[in-house]
Amino acid sequence: MLGIRGLLARLVDVSLIVGGAMVASQIRFQDLGQSWGDGAFITFSVAFALVSFPVFGVYESWRGRSMLRLASQVSIAWLVVQVCGLVLMFSLHRTDFISRLWVAYWTAITGGALIASRLLLHAVLRSVRYAGLNLRNVAVLGVGAHCHEVVGKLVASPASGFRASAVFNTEPGGGAAWKGVPLFDDFPTFAEHVRSHGVQEVWLALPLSEASTMLHFVNEFRNDLVNIRFIPDVRSMALFEGSVIDLIGAPAISLVASPLPARAIVQKEIFDRLFAALALLVLMPVLTIIAVVVKCSSRGPVFFTQYRKGADGRVFKIYKFRTMRPHAEKTGVITQATKGDPRITRVGALLRRTSLDELPQFFNVLRGEMSVVGPRPHAIEHDELYQKVINGYIHRYRIKPGITGWAQVNGFRGETDRIEKMQMRVEHDLYYLRNWSFALDMRIVMTTVARGLVSSNAY
Structure with missing residues (x-):
């Protein structure tokens, strides 16, 4: 179901696409009205953007993910929209009515605006998150060095939107405590901390061999409104970084497969x-x-x-x-x-x-x-x-x-x-x-x- 945020994001993108066409028209023809001679092209680009942008993951949550990768995906998605628009106009024999320079201006201006809007939003969210707002509290439960590494990445990424709020390392002496992050060695106390401090996510940083341990922890929080995520330690057996895919309707972790999704x-x-x-x-x-x-x-x-x-x-x-x-x-x-x-x-x-x-x-x-x-x-x-x-x-x-x-x-x-x-x-x-x-x-x-x-x- 399309949420209010998704709807607003799409409305902003439509406004930027149409606005970019008008600005390009003003630059190319010194006349805002001239661009509407290419109204079919603009209409198709808007429609195809609404269809193709979700396919490229443009509207997915980017909490904790690379903004550089988002910018590249937005760029590619917009270029695909424009290329498909040109192909359609060529098929309809309307290319004689389209200024190539106007198309170049429009593509560049709108592409820059689409990326800039996301970078601006990201900058605002970074400031908000640095101030301690819009954060999701995460409790990390894991084994040894892998658990320590996951917590370290959380602490080192304050603008990601996640904050380490508790750590339970099942390996005795399995890592030093992080400043401001409680470290537990007793599971009932750890579980009570998760429930009493409004922790929204529990990340299981466990090796694949710990299936029974994982099941125990999942059962513990089964009736709580917390997201439970599994961050497997597969470094000892995976050639490339393991990724989870849907395989015949079942989740599968790629250990040795194409590293590119x-x-x-x-x-x-x-x-x-x-x-x-x-x-x-x-x-x-x-x-x-x-x-x-x-x-x-x-x-x-x-x-x-x-x-x-x-x-x-x-x-x-x-x-x-x-x-x-x-x-x-x-x-x-x-x-x-x-x-x-x-x-x-x-x-x-x-x-x-x-x-x-x-x-x-x-x-x-x-x-x-x-x-x-x-x-x-x-x-x-x-x-x-x-x-x-x-x-x-x-x-x-x-x-x-x-x-x-x-x-x-x-x-x-x-x-x-x-x-x-x-x-x-x-x-x-x-x-x-x-x-x-x-x-x-x-x-x-x-x-x-x-x-x-x-x-x-x-x-």
């Missing part, structure tokens, strides 16, 4: 296609010049193609500008380029050093075979070798490979002549998988453009 994959997919299409459009003159130079500099094709493994191990053909003279390799053997490699042409050396030889991979991104950001794909022959000797290597296949990645912007590019180099590259790739966010992708893209185009390791 379905919603994140959709966001990444939309960004990839839009970014690749824009990049190819902008870089087309550069691609054409490079293609001509490669063709004229040495005999052979303009593009070099090779089979690589993508998401879930699916094989695809990767595209690069050719940087080597045509040569023969033994079957099943791929020789990596080395410093001073005689196979590399003079033009190819420049392309490899600046990573311009990778630009055709935007076609792979547009085809859905690669991502803009992700683990770099290697030759299949190298995959088979490294998979046997490097722990966790196979998990690089859990998402699409990327044109650039966390390992590359941290200096792990070029030849991997030692296992240790590949091990470090894989560790960076796994870090990226565990800590993915849209903001991290943007950071990697900007770092690649700013300082990642030239590397002494690339030859």
Whole structure:
């Protein structure tokens, strides 16, 4: 059921969308009324925003969650609305009535307003929560270091909307007391404190092996109006941070599975296609010049193609500008380029050093075979070798490979002549998988453009 807060949030968003269109009209045409010639576009955007924003989680509670991630989700949701609106207008043959500059102004102004409104609300709530208001009291019940870590995060995040009000550590001497947070070692006393002090939430910070203990605690508070949440300690067995999903109608914790939830994959997919299409459009003159130079500099094709493994191990053909003279390799053997490699042409050396030889991979991104950001794909022959000797290597296949990645912007590019180099590259790739966010992708893209185009390791 749609609550009053949800209704107000939607009304504010509708006002910002319509208001943004009017401001854009004033900037573009110096006439507020001119925008209403595109009333069908505005109406559709409002309607589709009301439908799509909930799908992207825009109206979910963000108590205790990242505002940066919320801003990225709002941005993607609004871009999806505008792209779908343009597609509809094109289908109705109404694009001749729409000013492209007005659409750009409208998209930018409204997108900024949607994000700014949420940041403003968040800033107000932070101030209120720092003052001790609008907080939910939380009692943490757990074991040892995991319990101590959960309480520490609560204490360190006063603006999250949660406040640690009691701790019961089932492990004797299982952690130091936090200033201002009562620490109990007797469960009946702890339960009485929860009931008498208006505690709204009880968090169970327990390992999966403590099922009977968990059941005892749940039964204790079954008839109380408190939210009971389970924060499992799965670090000893989970490769990635465990997340709870709905599986055939039952909750399931992912221990070894794709680290990106379905919603994140959709966001990444939309960004990839839009970014690749824009990049190819902008870089087309550069691609054409490079293609001509490669063709004229040495005999052979303009593009070099090779089979690589993508998401879930699916094989695809990767595209690069050719940087080597045509040569023969033994079957099943791929020789990596080395410093001073005689196979590399003079033009190819420049392309490899600046990573311009990778630009055709935007076609792979547009085809859905690669991502803009992700683990770099290697030759299949190298995959088979490294998979046997490097722990966790196979998990690089859990998402699409990327044109650039966390390992590359941290200096792990070029030849991997030692296992240790590949091990470090894989560790960076796994870090990226565990800590993915849209903001991290943007950071990697900007770092690649700013300082990642030239590397002494690339030859």
